[in-house]
Amino acid sequence: MAADRKRSRSNAEETTEVHQDVSSSDDDIGPALPTEAPKKKRRKLPHEKLYVAALPASPRYSKSLMHKNQLDFTTFTPNTEFLITSSSDGVIKFWKKTTGDIEFVKEFKAHTGEVKSVNVSADGRSLASAGADNTIKIFDVASFDLLTILKLEFTPKSLCWVHRKSASIPLLAVGSENDSHIRIYDGRGDRADPVHTISALHRRVVSLIAFNNEFDCVLSVDDGGMVEYWRPSGTYEKPDNVFDMKSSTSLFEFKKAKSVPTSITISPEGRQFATFSLPDRKIRIFDFATGKLYRTYDESLPTISTLQQASSAEDKLDDAEFQRRIAVEKELEHPAIRTRINTAFDESGNFLLYGSLFGVKVVNTLTNSVVKLYGRDEAFRPLNISLYQGQPEKKGIVTVEMAASSNPLLQAAESRDAMLVATGPGKVRFYMFTNEEEISKSSRDVQNEKSKTGGRVQQQKEEQKKALQTDAVIHTSKGDIFVQLFPDAAPKAVENFVTHAKNGYYNNTVFHRIIKRFMIQTGDPLGDGTGGESIWGKDFEDEFSSLKHDKPYTVSMANAGPNTNASQFFITTERTPWLDGKHTIFGRATQGTDVIHTIENTKVYKEKPEEDIKIVNISIS
Numbered sequence: 068m069a070a071d072r073k074r075s076r077s078n079a080e081e082t083t084e085v086h087q088d089v090s091s092s093d094d095d096i097g098p099a100l101p102t103e104a105p106k107k108k109r110r111k112l113p114h115e116k117l118y119v120a121a122l123p124a125s126p127r128y129s130k131s132l133m134h135k136n137q138l139d140f141t142t143f144t145p146n147t148e149f150l151i152t153s154s155s156d157g158v159i160k161f162w163k164k165t166t167g168d169i170e171f172v173k174e175f176k177a178h179t180g181e182v183k184s185v186n187v188s189a190d191g192r193s194l195a196s197a198g199a200d201n202t203i204k205i206f207d208v209a210s211f212d213l214l215t216i217l218k219l220e221f222t223p224k225s226l227c228w229v230h231r232k233s234a235s236i237p238l239l240a241v242g243s244e245n246d247s248h249i250r251i252y253d254g255r256g257d258r259a260d261p262v263h264t265i266s267a268l269h270r271r272v273v274s275l276i277a278f279n280n281e282f283d284c285v286l287s288v289d290d291g292g293m294v295e296y297w298r299p300s301g302t303y304e305k306p307d308n309v310f311d312m313k314s315s316t317s318l319f320e321f322k323k324a325k326s327v328p329t330s331i332t333i334s335p336e337g338r339q340f341a342t343f344s345l346p347d348r349k350i351r352i353f354d355f356a357t358g359k360l361y362r363t364y365d366e367s368l369p370t371i372s373t374l375q376q377a378s379s380a381e382d383k384l385d386d387a388e389f390q391r392r393i394a395v396e397k398e399l400e401h402p403a404i405r406t407r408i409n410t411a412f413d414e415s416g417n418f419l420l421y422g423s424l425f426g427v428k429v430v431n432t433l434t435n436s437v438v439k440l441y442g443r444d445e446a447f448r449p450l451n452i453s454l455y456q457g458q459p460e461k462k463g464i465v466t467v468e469m470a471a472s473s474n475p476l477l478q479a480a481e482s483r484d485a486m487l488v489a490t491g492p493g494k495v496r497f498y499m500f501t502n503e504e505e506i507s508k509s510s511r512d513v514q515n516e517k518s519k520t521g522g523r524v525q526q527q528k529e530e531q532k533k534a535l536q537t538d539a540v541i542h543t544s545k546g547d548i549f550v551q552l553f554p555d556a557a558p559k560a561v562e563n564f565v566t567h568a569k570n571g572y573y574n575n576t577v578f579h580r581i582i583k584r585f586m587i588q589t590g591d592p593l594g595d596g597t598g599g600e601s602i603w604g605k606d607f608e609d610e611f612s613s614l615k616h617d618k619p620y621t622v623s624m625a626n627a628g629p630n631t632n633a634s635q636f637f638i639t640t641e642r643t644p645w646l647d648g649k650h651t652i653f654g655r656a657t658q659g660t661d662v663i664h665t666i667e668n669t670k671v672y673k674e675k676p677e678e679d680i681k682i683v684n685i686s687i688s
Contacts, residue, residue, distance in 0.1 A: 112433045118415050119438055121456050122429065123485045126441055128498040129506050130168070133516040134158060138490040138497050139182050139407055143455040146191035147208045150453070150488060152497055153182045155403075159196055159204075161211040164455060166484055167501060171515070173211045177204045183406075188228035188237060189280040193254060195239055197223035203241065205256060215256025221245045227276035228254065229285050229299035238262070238299055240285065242273030249273055249287060251299065265303055268295050274406075275328060279355060281337030282308055288328050292321030292344075296358075309356050316358025320351065330409040334416035339432075341410045341419055345400055350410060350421055352432060362432055366423050368396060384425075387585040392424045394645040395448045395492060404492050407451045414456045420487070422449030427489060427500075441500050446584070446641055447491030455486045537561065539568060539654070542683040543578075546662035548638070550622055552654045556612035560624050560632065560653035566602045567634060568685035578666055578680045585643065587666050588625055589682060590635035599634035606631045614652040616643040620663060622654035640667050 112118070134154035141152050143164070150162040150169050157178030162169040178198025185196045187208070194206040203217040203226065225242035229251065237254030241261075247269040250261035268287070275288040278299070284306050287295050298306045310316050321327060321344055328342040339361065341352045352362040375389055384392070399405060410421040418438065419430050427449045429439035442449055487500040496512065537552040554561040567573055572592070579596050580588040591599045601607050608630040616623070616639060623646065625635035638656055639646075640663060656663060670677045 110434045112417055112431055115417075115431065115434075115438070118413065118417055119429075121415075121483045121485060122413065122418075122439060122454075123441070123487045123500040124502040125500055125504055125506065126426075126439075126443065127500070127506055128442065128445060128489075129501045129503040129511060131496040131498045131512045132162075132169075132171075133496050133514070134160065135495065135516050137493060137495055139451070140185045141451055141453040141488045141490060141497055142185060142187055143453045143486075143488070144187045144191040144194070144208050145189070148455075148457060149191075149208055149211070150455070151185065151187065151194055151208075152488075153177075153185055153196065154495070155181055157182055157198055157200070159185070159194075159206075161208075164457070164486070167503065169486075169499070175204070175206075175213060177213075178202065183223055184226050186227045188230070188254075189278065190232040193228060193237055195226055195228065195254070197226045197241065203239070203252075205239070205254060217252060217256065217259065224272055225274055225276050227278050227285070229276075229278045230254070231280055231283055240276050240278075240287075240299065242276055242287070244272060247271055247273060247289065249276070263303065265297070268297060269293060275331050277331040277333055277340065279333050279337045279340070282306065282355060284309065284355075286331055286333070286340065288321075288331060288342075290327060292325075292327045294318040294321070294328075310358050313358070317353060317360035318358050320360060324349070329405050332410045332412060334412045335414055336416050338416060339412075341412065341421075343408050343410055343421060345405055345408075348399075350419070352419065362435070364421075364430065366421075368393065371396070371424055385582060385585070387582045390645060391585065391641060391643060392448065396424050398492055404450070407490065409451055411452050411454045413454060420452060420454060422452060422489065424448065427452060427487065441487060442489065442498070445498070447489075447494055447498065449489040450492055451490045453488045455488075456483055458484050537565065538688045539565070540686045540688075541659075542685065543662060543666070544679075544681045544683060545665050547659050548656050548662050549658035550654045550656050553612075553614065553652070556614050557610040557651050557653040559607050560610055560651050563601050563603075563607065563632070563634070564636065564653060565687050568687055571684065572634065573682050574684045576682050578676060578682075580637075580674050581667060581669060581671050581676055582674055583667055583671075584641050586637045586639045587663065588635065588637040590625070592634075596635070601633050606633055608632070610651045610653075611648055612652070616646045616650075616652065618642060618655075620656035620660055621652055622656065623650040623652050626650065638663055640664065 136154045136156040139153050139155055143150055148164040150164060151159065153159045157176060157180055159175045159177045161172040163172050177196050178200050180199035183197040183199060187194050192208055194208050196204045199222060201219045201222055203223060205214045206212065207214050222244040223241050224244040227240050228237060229240045230238040239252045239254045241250050241252060249265040251263045252261050269289040271289040271291040273287050273289050277286045283298065285297050285299050296305045296309055297303055324347045326344040326347040328344045330343050331340055333340045338355055339352055340355055341350060343350050348367040350364040351360060354361050375383060410419055412419055417431060417433060419432055420427055426440050426442035428437050431438050485502065489498050537554055539550045539552055541548040541550060552561045573590060576589055576592055577594045578587050578589045579591055579594050619639055619641050621639045623637055624632045625637050626632050632651060666680055669680060
């Protein structure tokens, strides 16, 4: 009985405690705090620091070299350690990778016209180039010799070596601009006709071909965005070591997005492949065996604009600079540019590199984070990129896995000699990012060629030369700026400027507005951007001509809208194509560009220099 009473009391006490807890909860009025969600385990890539250390150290390019015409493609050859560059005039150059640099080896006038595609074999021994002249040139990389020429009855669109490293017969797959066929040639040049033609795989022109050495499998993409897998021998059908049904893959993503890949890059170990596509401007990473989509990175203009607005003041680009870059970004869909865009994996396959408005991004595909950025403050938009991570002239390369071990001998090994090479839209140079930290901006752009310009640009130069009749020297407190004036192109603007200069109107006026990597502005007697008038006492109309803001040091009229020119003018420090048709060009600086950059780089607060930089006077001759 006593035990029953004790047990009963104990149960009653337990019931009371539960009741009190419930009533206490009911007494709380208002919203409750959320229960703490379990923390997600953060993904981490083992040895990430070592992988990053195997990339070029400097975020700025240390050196640039030239072709005579616009650069198209760059590629480092595996094992043989050459850099191959090609330009729009059909020239191909061989450069040998040396410690910390490259050395010029040989130049070929490979094609009469545009180079459509270039590709290096998986073993690094063979190079093939396809030209608009309906030929394919095959080179031996190690001896940098031209081995053979394939003369085609069609214009090639794409090409790729499709044999394994150990293959006895090199095979070259070629896509045509004239049909949807893929023709496979003997890479030794023994036969002029293809050894096999795949005619039923695609329905449209095949624009891209890539070979996966690990899977012995070829990827091909047509202009309709269809992606196909096939084996480069036997039945030439889809191999057995990948997905069974295409319906189970994500390979229809491009059809759904109404976009077409402009490049395919296969990771070093063959597990993944990456694409860049237009017009959606997305980078996609797929698992090779399953064809499943693994990652997507959105570089579309709306996304970039949103990112710019959300960025902190430290990371945010200047608004004028951002608009300049947006204008360049819009040019990427031009047919002459879109085929040059590519991506690159690092040697580990864990990082993907690709050009963007902000520079070359290095993305850790496991953690989805940008671990490095190259060229953010440079004056070009990275387009075609190639990565080298070896040690030239050194035996026994130290891999990342070896460096991660505790072997003290390996820890004392020399660092990797990484190099990233990039081209830019409309640039005749290729830019090299290395481990060099002490970079001289005045000497890094090597003048190894005399640049040749195309017909349109040459015509503009002739028009400018014809228009040249008057010279001016702007004497500033930082030095002299020599300007060529164009009275034929902008007679009123030149008359206004010259008359004001002779009358001393600009004497002691300050550069009141300076935006780095854009322009420097002056010509306002009030010094705050609100004053100034023309020699006629009223605003005068715009004078637009064939002259463009296609190069730095252009002298143009400042205005507050259409036909509101007065006395203020500015000098650009970069290409500013978005100003065409909005501001009258009446001159260009020919000397004293260092003075312009000195003014450009002065400290400012809200675009106004902290110290007064003045025009002493302007002399006219």
